[in-house]
């Protein structure tokens with residue numbers, strides 16, 4: 261519940277309950293797999309779909325829990341753990357490109373104590389005098405998306421999104437349209453230099469864009485970050501050119517700038533025509549850092565663009581180099597995240613929504629309110645127990661929290677505003693869409709579900725929409741409205757008939773008919789899209805089946821391990837839990853799903869209609885393609901690994917083995933007695949890894965170069 265004297269806008273520190281770390285190894289492994297799957301799924305939603313399904317705060321808390329779990333159970337840290345990777349691999353629509361050097365992320369601090377603790381770690385690592393001599397550079401943390409600009413001899417030759425840190429999406433043509441990004445550097449260095457920075461939409465541009473979209477009757481963006489991500493990843497650069505995107509630099513990748521301090525690097529970048537943020541300030545010690553962070557926090561809503569915190573960096577470059585990086589983030593920088601923003605609005609009503617798996621969720625309908633860059637009018641309340649716990653009544657003034665991101669949260673009522681007109685919410689006991697009696701899945705569950713999975717119109721509609729979503733079969737033209745119309749007009753009774761749709765059957769639905777009774781262009785397009793969907797990879801069907809807990813996080817592994825729907829239907833819980841990332845909860849959900857006869861009939865009907873006909877997933881897909889596209893030379897003896905085995909291991913991970921070192925060699929692995937190839941690699945300045953880093957190289961790819969033992 262929220263205090264009586266809540267100001268209209270308040271900034272609070274989110275409560276961060278200490279996560280429980282299981283003391284049983286099997287439980288810890290299960291928890292790890294589940295947390296990892298949820299985190300990976302959210303990263304996909306956030307980075308690839310630009311459609312996050314949880315707040316930044318919720319995401320950060322899950323990451324924290326995972327980190328604490330891994331520090332108690334270090335054996336759970338694998339190369340694929342979300343703590344070891346900075347984001348999801350690139351999405352399917354833009355070409356994948358490898359960054360010349362790995363793009364790292366930042367470690368987070370959620371309060372000032374954590375910034376001080378970071379400072380203490382630095383002191384512990386290199387001593388107080390070195391930290392004092394360097395000082396810090398404080399910067400605004402711009403809420404946009406990271407891009408990597410590659411300049412060759414002063415010309416912009418490639419621009420890519422961060423992706424998973426190693427491979428991103430090629431957005432060169434789109435970045436060319438951003439006026440703030442120079443295509444040529446004035447007086448820049450010869451050779452290759454990688455400039456990193458943030459592409460974002462200033463607030464004015466964001467509001468203008470949303471107004472235009474609204475006028476055109478199109479979906480608006482929830483916040484400037486999503487709008488920037490969507491605009492940068494458009495397939496047509498001419499459309500990107502119409503979006504008022506801009507750019508600010510915040511670092512370097514490969515290549516160096518003659519300077520001793522980061523602050524001097526920024527001056528050089530500006531000399532070359534590259535913009536840096538005016539919100540950058542040197543600080544001698546952590547007290548000055550925190551004073552500036554505090555001041556920035558007060559001014560954050562007056563800036564021309566959104567920021568979600570501050571980044572504090574060690575200023576002296578040789579000290580940065582001494583401190584180095586972990587696999588995920590540099591030790592010489594920390595991101596301080598601002599606490600979430602709170603506002604007060606009116607709770608007009610509490611309604612319920614029936615989801616695709618039958619869960620019936622109450623949600624708040626509020627007086628629209630502007631918070632952290634977007635207008636909010638709805639927020640989930642999860643279940644009846646949660647409504648009660650929050651203590652909100654319909655008609656209350658409520659405190660709404662939003663952490664500069666998409667999903668808002670109702671915190672509680674403002675008791676001082678109660679006047680007796682408020683009324684309690686009553687959770688329905690029957691499904692509002694089909695009238696079936698609602699019940700919890702298991703005794704004691706807080707969630708109520710509609711058991712009529714097969715025929716409840718809301719559930720079928722939502723399953724269809726999910727099946728057509730970008731993560732699953734990506735069927736344009738099968739959104740909420742089309743699904744609703746197909747079901748209401750009796751053209752479809754469930755998803756089983758989707759691939760049996762024909763021009764003739766679509767004519768039974770007014771939405772797909774022209775006035776003269778012929779099939780509309782939208783209808784023809786839908787049929788064409790369905791034809792294409794039939795050959796989508798098995799993992800996309802797997803995501804689309806709406807099997808509980810089986811989402812994008814684990815579907816690729818399940819598809820690669822089992823190969824096709826027949827094997828999946830036969831798989832036991834034991835077999836499924838052998839698959840990396842699949843815990844008992846997911847495994848049981850899969851087995852339960854296939855035990856239902858009408859579920860199996862859906863799959864049978866799809867196959868009879870020619871769907872599920874995509875290429876069989878390759879076995880190797882199980883091996884992370886850590887060396888994809890890299891040209892590698894192995895020289896000297898690797899203990900316990902023959903030359904052939906080494907070559908096979910590289911090829912299986914997507915790399916190419918070459919015999920001679922050249923400028924095009926990406927990496928040289930030097931074992932015992934390496935001979936002249938090592939000398940040549942050094943002469944050409946090619947990166948060299950020692951035998952001790954072999955296993956790490958296979959697991960992590962070029963990231964093994966960081967923190968590795970150089971021979």
Ligand code: IVH
Nearest residue numbers: 364365366399400401402405406510571590
């Ligand atoms: S430095 C290796 N500086 O925040 C360090 N990042 O949460 C790389 N960001 O991926 C980043 N403003 O996209 C840095 N002033 C700033 C930043 C900044 C925004 C983003 C960047 C990074 C993310 C990490």
